[in-house]
Amino acid sequence: MTHQIELSAVNKYYGAYHALKDIDLSIPKGSFVALVGPSGCGKSTLLRSLAGLETISSGDLIIAGKRMNGVPPRKRDLAMVFQSYALYPHMTVEQNLTYSLKINGVGKAERKRAAADVAAITGLSNLLHRYPRELSGGQRQRVAMSRAIIRNPQAFLFDEPLSNLDAALRVHMRKEIRALHDRLGATSVYVTHDQVEAMTMADHVVVMRNGVIEQQGKPLDLYDRPSNRFVAGFIGSPAMNFIPARSTPDGRALVLDLAEPQTIEFDYPLPAGRALMVGIRPEHLVLAAADAAGFRVDVAAVETTGAVTFITTATTPEIVVALNGRSAVAAGESVRLTFAASNVHLFDAETEQRLA
Amino acid sequence: MKRLFSSITDGRGFDLVLVGVPFTFLLALSGLPLAYNILMSFQEVDMFSLGSVIRPFVGFKNYVDLLTQPETMSILRNTIVFVVGSITGQFLVGFALALFFWINFPGASWLRGLFLVSWVMPGLVVGAIWNWILSGDFGVLNFLLQQTGLLNGNIFWRSDPNFSLWAVILANIWLGTSFNMILLATGLAAIPADLYEAAEMDGANAWQRFWTITLPMMRSTIGAIIALGLIFTLQQFDLFAAITDGGPNNSSNVAQYWAWDLSFRQYDFGKGATISVIMTVFVMFAATVYVRSTRHEVRG
Numbered sequence: 044m045t046h047q048i049e050l051s052a053v054n055k056y057y058g059a060y061h062a063l064k065d066i067d068l069s070i071p072k073g074s075f076v077a078l079v080g081p082s083g084c085g086k087s088t089l090l091r092s093l094a095g096l097e098t099i100s101s102g103d104l105i106i107a108g109k110r111m112n113g114v115p116p117r118k119r120d121l122a123m124v125f126q127s128y129a130l131y132p133h134m135t136v137e138q139n140l141t142y143s144l145k146i147n148g149v150g151k152a153e154r155k156r157a158a159a160d161v162a163a164i165t166g167l168s169n170l171l172h173r174y175p176r177e178l179s180g181g182q183r184q185r186v187a188m189s190r191a192i193i194r195n196p197q198a199f200l201f202d203e204p205l206s207n208l209d210a211a212l213r214v215h216m217r218k219e220i221r222a223l224h225d226r227l228g229a230t231s232v233y234v235t236h237d238q239v240e241a242m243t244m245a246d247h248v249v250v251m252r253n254g255v256i257e258q259q260g261k262p263l264d265l266y267d268r269p270s271n272r273f274v275a276g277f278i279g280s281p282a283m284n285f286i287p288a289r290s291t292p293d294g295r296a297l298v299l300d301l302a303e304p305q306t307i308e309f310d311y312p313l314p315a316g317r318a319l320m321v322g323i324r325p326e327h328l329v330l331a332a333a334d335a336a337g338f339r340v341d342v343a344a345v346e347t348t349g350a351v352t353f354i355t356t357a358t359t360p361e362i363v364v365a366l367n368g369r370s371a372v373a374a375g376e377s378v379r380l381t382f383a384a385s386n387v388h389l390f391d392a393e394t395e396q397r398l399a
Numbered sequence: 400m401k402r403l404f405s406s407i408t409d410g411r412g413f414d415l416v417l418v419g420v421p422f423t424f425l426l427a428l429s430g431l432p433l434a435y436n437i438l439m440s441f442q443e444v445d446m447f448s449l450g451s452v453i454r455p456f457v458g459f460k461n462y463v464d465l466l467t468q469p470e471t472m473s474i475l476r477n478t479i480v481f482v483v484g485s486i487t488g489q490f491l492v493g494f495a496l497a498l499f500f501w502i503n504f505p506g507a508s509w510l511r512g513l514f515l516v517s518w519v520m521p522g523l524v525v526g527a528i529w530n531w532i533l534s535g536d537f538g539v540l541n542f543l544l545q546q547t548g549l550l551n552g553n554i555f556w557r558s559d560p561n562f563s564l565w566a567v568i569l570a571n572i573w574l575g576t577s578f579n580m581i582l583l584a585t586g587l588a589a590i591p592a593d594l595y596e597a598a599e600m601d602g603a604n605a606w607q608r609f610w611t612i613t614l615p616m617m618r619s620t621i622g623a624i625i626a627l628g629l630i631f632t633l634q635q636f637d638l639f640a641a642i643t644d645g646g647p648n649n650s651s652n653v654a655q656y657w658a659w660d661l662s663f664r665q666y667d668f669g670k671g672a673t674i675s676v677i678m679t680v681f682v683m684f685a686a687t688v689y690v691r692s693t694r695h696e697v698r699g
Contacts, residue, residue: 096596117602129593133615142611143601194601 046105047072047198047230048093053102055088055254062088064254066102070198070232070247075224077233077245080277085254090200090234095119107197122191123200126207128183130175136162136186137171143194161193164223181212188223198230205240217244238278242266250274272395275322275388281353283322284362287392292316301358305338311384314398322388325353325365328380330372337381342374354378433679439672446666461673470649477564478633478653484565485635486628488572493579493624500580501587511584514577522574526641529570533557533642560650563643567651570638575631579624586620587613622692629685633678654678 048070055063063085070076078086091097093104095116104111111119122143131139138145140161141154149157162168165185175183184204191199204220205213221244224231235241241248242262249259250273258270262278269275275283287300294315296308331337343357347369354364354372364380372378389398406412435452440461442454465471500511517525532539535555544550556566590613598608614621636655639645645652645660652660654674662671 094596094600096599116596116599117604121600123597123600125593125597127591127593129591129597131594131597131612133618142598142603146602146607146611190597190601 045072046070047074047107048232049103049105050089050093051103051105053089053092053104054100055085055092055097056100062254063092063099066256068249068256068259070230072230073228074246075221075231075233075244076247076249077235077241078249078251079235079238079241080251080257082236083253084251086234086236086249086251087202088254089251090123090202090232093198093232094121094123094200120194120197121200122194122196122198123202124187124191124204126203128175128187128204128207130183130186130190132175135172135174136167136178139175139186140171140190140193142190157193161189164192164226165189180208181216184208184216188220192223192227198232199224201231201233201235203235204233205235206237213240220244239280242278248278250277268397269322269388270397272320272322272390275390275397279324281325281363281365283324283388284328284360285390286321286323286360286362288319288321290315290317290319297321299338301338301340301360307338307381308336311387313389318392319398320390320392320395322390323382323386325363327382327386328362328364329382330364330366330370331379331381333379335379335381337379339377339379342372342376342378344374345370345372436672436675436679439669440676442669444668444672449668457669461669465670465673470652474649474652474654474657477649477651478655480564481568481571481635481653482629482632484568485571485575485632486625488568489575489579489628490621490624492572492576494583496576496580497583497587500584511580514580516577517573518575518577518581520574522635522637523641525570525574526638529566529573529638530557530642533566533569557643558647560647563647563651567638567642570642571632571635574638575628578631579628582624582627583617583620586617590616619692623689626685626689626692630682630689633682633685 046069048068050066050068053063053066054061066089068076078089080086088097092099093106095111095114099112106119106121131142134142137155137158140158141149144154144157158171159168162171165188167182167185167189170178170182170186175186178186184207187204201220205216208216217240220233223229233241233244242265245262247259248262248265250257250265252273258265258274265274265278269278269283272285276285288297289300290297290313291306292315294313296306297313297319299305299307299321340362341357342354343361344355346353346355350368352366352368352370352372354366354370356362356364362380390396391398403412407416438452441456441458443457443460444454448454496511496514500507533556535541535553535558538556540556541550541553544554554562556562594612594616595608598612603611633655636659639651639653639656643651645656649657655678658671658674658678660671661667661674
């Protein structure tokens with residue numbers, strides 16, 4: 044597999060502030076990569092460094108086989124879709140789309156044809172002579188995408204392109220962007236703070252925090268085997284529950300540090316007698332049968348969407364349970380919870396790294 | 400009575416009061432003087448009839464007389480040169496400075512503020528300063544031009560008919576540049592930075608970005624600044640009074656100064672009013688351009 048974009052040991056400093064720390068990332072041709080993390084994690088800086096809008100302080104940045112470290116953005120042949128769309132307000136949709144072609148000296152007739160072709164793909168055909176201010180948010184978003192598509196670039200860079208849209212349109216555009224990506228056989232790098240977007244759209248998810256890549260891999264690998272507590276808590280919605288615990292000396296049971304210590308036994312090889320952080324996703328917690336192993340909690344609140352019922356416990360830390368369908372459990376009751384041993388994520392209490 | 404009162408506090412009467420107050424103000428302080436000025440341009444007015452409104456009606460005689468006077472054409476030409484020269488100079492230098500400060504080096508905004516000093520100074524003071532600079536025998540300008548080898552002898556800027564008008568233009572450019580700069584800087588700051596980034600990604604170099612993003616986005620600001628420039632330069636009076644007094648031999652005289660000269664030095668109020676009317680037409684034109692350009696702002 045050829046790599047369209049390769050970053051090795053990339054560092055970026057703003058004065059004394061270390062914004063990107065030893066970033067290694069290889070993006071195969073044709074893949075859809077999502078950079079995700081909380082704000083200030085460096086994902087946008089990384090994208091802008093790819094674009095050339097920021098310069099990297101050290102390391103190598105290779106795009107389509109060429110080292111691009113000091114190359115200005117206009118010579119990198121990358122197209123970017125901005126969060127604000129950054130449409131040229133004084134130009135019609137058609138002029139917006141063909142701006143890059145015009146700059147590169149493409150003739151007028153050819154420009155018109157290219158605009159018509161792209162507009163047909165993105166559904167802008169009857170808006171070509173409108174100005175951006177006359178378009179709705181979703182239409183502007185499409186213009187921004189079309190402006191990138193028309194260039195047939197080495198890669199598409201998306202900087203939180205859906206964050207200005209309402210929830211319904213966001214879900215719709217998510218699919219549309221992914222469909223376009225597949226149809227064009229493009230290479231895309233997509234920055235978002237929304238892990239759902241990252242999980243649903245990308246082939247490869249890169250989770251960042253404080254300028255460091257915490258983990259990267261296929262979306263479900265990140266979900267199934269988060270390599271540390273941060274990734275575990277970041278991927279998945281509602282977020283994973285974390286319960287401080289200690290394994291018994293024989294390694295046959297966990298003592299959960301809830302308001303009162305609760306012991307849960309299961310036949311799973313545990314590191315013996317060790318302080319742990321137990322991670323368990325809300326959807327992996329179930330109500331225990333009367334005679335089964337489990338731990339007792341008091342219910343603080345029950346919320347239901349009809350399809351899913353969320354139970355929040357009165358324990359410290361709070362535990363969220365997501366049950367399929369409806370439940371007869373009511374606030375104030377006491378219930379017993381359990382989980383399959385295979386669904387437990389164990390992290391070192393100190394380092395917060397995953398234990399095998 | 401009660402209905403009338405309630406109408407005034409909350410109803411149609413209230414609307415009429417809201418419109419009426421500013422309308423009365425405008426009529427009394429702008430409309431009447433303007434109408435009176437137009438009326439005077441069709442009358443024969445001298446020192447003795449100044450106090451009465453009803454004066455001998457002379458039709459277009461003032462206009463015809465003015466147009467046949469030998470100095471009229473050269474004064475109108477001077478006015479055009481003054482307006483075009485001043486606006487061009489103020490705009491170009493102002494835009495260059497605005498772009499320069501746009502780089503946003505440390506202290507840029509502080510330094511830019513200092514430039515406003517020229518604009519807040521009274522015209523007569525500016526005139527006095529430029530009198531020293533332009534002075535033929537010991538002026539700084541002549542000194543600089545000679546030291547740099549551009550000039551051999553002295554130029555008597557204020558008393559040489561070939562240079563007197565340009566002396567005032569030079570001072571006026573200095574006076575108006577900072578105002579141009581501030582307005583243009585505001586216009587530049589209002590252009591979103593991501594447009595430049597998008598254009599950069601689209602392959603545009605700095606020069607192309609200037610022509611395809613900066614200038615079109617500045618269109619309304621530029622329209623406004625040029626219209627305002629026209630209005631301000633046609634109002635410029637102090638510098639003429641301070642630097643050349645319109646001379647020598649009308650070589651630096653312009654319409655607005657001439658109108659004053661006719662009315663208050665030669666006491667030919669009718670002709671002075673006539674010039675004012677002609678200038679009003681031009682200013683109205685500029686004002687229309689200004690209002691239109693601010694209405695056509697392109698943002699977001």
